[in-house]
Amino acid sequence: xxxxxxxxxxxxxxxxxxxxxxxxxLRTCLRCAGRLQRLxxxxxAVEQALREAPPVAAVRHRAGARRRGxxxxxxxxxxxxxxxxxxxxxxxxxxxVQPKPDHEPAETLAFLEQVSMVLSSTGEEGxxxxxxxxxxxxxxxxxGGGEAEWPNGREDGR
Numbered sequence: 131x132x133x134x135x136x137x138x139x140x141x142x143x144x145x146x147x148x149x150x151x152x153x154x155x156l157r158t159c160l161r162c163a164g165r166l167q168r169l170x171x172x173x174x175a176v177e178q179a180l181r182e183a184p185p186v187a188a189v190r191h192r193a194g195a196r197r198r199g200x201x202x203x204x205x206x207x208x209x210x211x212x213x214x215x216x217x218x219x220x221x222x223x224x225x226x227v228q229p230k231p232d233h234e235p236a237e238t239l240a241f242l243e244q245v246s247m248v249l250s251s252t253g254e255e256g257x258x259x260x261x262x263x264x265x266x267x268x269x270x271x272x273x274g275g276g277e278a279e280w281p282n283g284r285e286d287g288r
Contacts, residue, residue: 144173
C-alpha cells in the first residue's frame with residue numbers, strides 16, 4: 131500500500147494540477163478520498179461566500195464614515211465643553227481682576243495732590259520731607275494749644 135498524499139497534493143488534485151500517478155491512490159484510499167471530499171466541500175463554500183458578499187471597499191467605507199462621524203461629534207463636544215468652562219472661569223475671574231474701589235475718586239485726587247505737594251516742597255532743615263516729618267510738640271506756647279496740624283487734616287494718615 132502506498133503512502134497517503136499531503137495536503138498540498140490534495141489541493142493540486144482539486145485544481146487538476148496534481149501528479150497523475152497519485153490519482154488511483156486518491157480513489158482507492160478511504161482516508162485520502164474523504165480528505166479530498168472535505169476539501170472540495172470547503173473550497174466550494176468559500177467560492178460561494180465570495181460571490182455573494184458585498185465588495186470589501188463598500189464595507190470599509192460605511193464603517194469608516196461612521197467612525198469618522200463619531201470622532202467629529204466627540205471632538206466638537208469636547209471643544210464646546212472647553213469653551214463653556216473657559217467662559218465660566220473668565221466671568222468668575224473678572225471679579226478677582228477688577229476689585230470695587232473702597233473710596234471715591236475725589237478722595238484719591240486729593241491724596242495725590244497732597245503727595246505731589248509734599249514731594250515738591252522743601253522743608254526748613256533742607257530736607258524735602260522736613261515739614262511733614264516734624265513731630266508735633268507738646269509745648270503749650272504754640273498756637274493751637276501745643277497740638278500740631280496733620281498735613282492732610284486727619285490723624286490716621288488717610
